[in-house]
Amino acid sequence: MIKIFNFIFIIFLLFLNNIYAKDLSFIGLNKLTVQDLQTLTSVNLTSDDIDENDVNLILNDLYSSSLIYDLNLDIKEDVYLIEIFESKKINNIFINNNTFIKDENILQLISSKSDDLLDKNKLLNDQNMIKDLYEYSGFINTNITTSTEIYSDDRVNIIFNINEGNKVKLNKINFQGNSFFSNNYFKD
Numbered sequence: 001m002i003k004i005f006n007f008i009f010i011i012f013l014l015f016l017n018n019i020y021a022k023d024l025s026f027i028g029l030n031k032l033t034v035q036d037l038q039t040l041t042s043v044n045l046t047s048d049d050i051d052e053n054d055v056n057l058i059l060n061d062l063y064s065s066s067l068i069y070d071l072n073l074d075i076k077e078d079v080y081l082i083e084i085f086e087s088k089k090i091n092n093i094f095i096n097n098n099t100f101i102k103d104e105n106i107l108q109l110i111s112s113k114s115d116d117l118l119d120k121n122k123l124l125n126d127q128n129m130i131k132d133l134y135e136y137s138g139f140i141n142t143n144i145t146t147s148t149e150i151y152s153d154d155r156v157n158i159i160f161n162i163n164e165g166n167k168v169k170l171n172k173i174n175f176q177g178n179s180f181f182s183n184n185y186f187k188d
Helices: 002-020 036-039 052-061 104-107 120-136 183-186
Strands: 024-029 070-073 077-084 089-096 143-150 155-163
Touching: 024 052, 052 070, 052 077, 089 104, 089 120, 089 143, 104 120, 120 155
Parallel strands: 024 077, 089 155
Antiparallel strands: 070 077, 143 155
């Protein structure tokens, strides 16, 4: 009796798995092919029974690749539709509205370079690096936005727009709790 119950339970689980299993389809592929994507993940992309766990693994694997800039998932009745935005090459990097720190110093600091693939994570890190550079220089209210400009079908320009704000200055320093050294000693 227990063997029959276990057999029925296993059949039920397989049936339940097939209810949620769907085909997988990609749109937005220009330079990449499904075979290229297959090299990025361990899930068989041509399988007819992809489930939600497989899709999550595929999305994580594709997101971690520098070849993919962004992804959208659309779940249809019988298919998982993944829209792929391939990474484009960086043509030029422009820095606008910076007066205190020179373009050359910022360009040396950031990790995005001309002829590299555009990477969202790199852009965010570059923004933070520029902000840290300005904060280190006394500009604690600096605001940095990043935009891209289409240069050609497979190339973009990156534009860093910087609002430096005002440089912070110290007017007065008070020393409290000191009974051993004089305030003039600390000021020196």
